[in-house]
Amino acid sequence: MxxxxxxxxxxxxxxxxxxxxxxxxxxxxxxxxxxxxxxxxxxxxxxxxxxxxxxxxxxxxxxxxxxxxxxxxxxxMANKGISIVSEDDRRVVVEAQAGEVWSDFAWDMTRRGFYGLENLVEIPGCVGAAPVQNVGAYGVEAKDVIKAVVAYEIATGCKRIFTNTDCKFGYRDSVFKNELKDKYIVFSVMFELHKDRTCTKTDYSAISNGLKERNILSPTPMQVAEVVADIRKQKLPDTKEIGSAGSFFKNPIVGEQKLELLMKDYPTIVHYASGDGKYKLAAAWLIEQCGWKGKSLGRVGVYAKQALVLVNNGGCTGSEVQKLSETIVADVENKFGVRLETEAIIVK
Ligand SMILES: Cc1cc2nc3c(=O)[nH]c(=O)nc-3n(C[C@H](O)[C@H](O)[C@H](O)COP(=O)(O)OP(=O)(O)OC[C@H]3O[C@@H](n4cnc5c(N)ncnc54)[C@H](O)[C@@H]3O)c2cc1C
Structure with missing residues (x-):
């Protein structure tokens, strides 16, 4: 066969x-x-x-x-194509195939006046991974605009359409990373986008500040996308020039007691309430406090502008990346008693 x-x-x-x-x-x-x-x-x-x-x-x-x-x-996945499934005065459902480049698709939709993806421009990767990862940035996640996911079951070859609810989206998470891990190939994704240019989300502080700096009071989605692209350029490496996998670690979640203990020793620890009486700590801050920001271990380094990002200084291997990652995890755990988990997927 x-x-x-x-x-x-x-x-x-x-x-x-x-x-x-x-x-x-x-x-x-x-x-x-x-x-x-x-x-x-x-x-x-x-x-x-x-x-x-x-x-x-x-x-x-x-x-x-x-x-x-x-x-x-x-x-x-190298399948390409973008098509309109349905459309009325207010909304449009667009199907994009898995092999389409995510950022090109997000810019294309914004230019065509189909809104909802403007905060997600410049995220590397392909459309097929967007529901798997539930990609997100600047207050918007893929789950906010995904209507359905068309996927093939690997064991049977059968096609299945997942609704938004079926995908069980969570923070950078979905059913495809959990109970259906390695069970389906995402073939295409349907997005429900809107045509009302006033609905664009600008409440994320980096965006609202960026708009203020440009004296833009009622921004178009295209202007929001341009601000997002500018912010990303300042903070993140261009992967065409510097190899990276984006945010390498997840922001760890701790309970109230642990946070109180940490605050006694580190009153300026960066944290946000994440619901259920839990708190999210900024992994970048923890890594920076361990002295790793801008530092390297051989051919792998911690990006000088963003401590969450590990970078290829030239010719590094995956095992070198893993070694630096494990060293950082150990250092953060020794100093703060908090264990970092990787957001990047380690393939052995
Ligand atoms: C510089 C930089 C900045 C980044 N910024 C962000 C950001 O702002 N927000 C964010 O959420 N992410 C960000 N990322 C992470 C990354 O861009 C996303 O996770 C993206 O969705 C990965 O897409 P990909 O096509 O490269 O997937 P891959 O890295 O190739 O794969 C990711 C996972 O998806 C699975 N997968 C991929 N395609 C399919 C498919 N067709 N069917 C089934 N499973 C599939 C893979 O098996 C794997 O488990 C950033 C990365 C970099 C390098």
Missing amino acids: HTIIWKLMNIEENVSLKSYNTFGLDAKASIFVQPKDEKDVSKLLQGGLLASERFFILGGGSNIVFVADFAGVVVR
């Missing part, structure tokens, strides 16, 4: 993933396949390759650290 798949699809062997992950890690995939349409996905799933081999579904590789070569199949 496998030989049929190999003949039907463009399957490559021993492929470097360096240009397929934003950290620029030169791991190799023993098998690499890029489905371009529904037929390719069906062939791949019906051929049973993913049932017999270890696999990883890759989007733009912007939240991934390949620690070593991947002995198995890397499936990189």
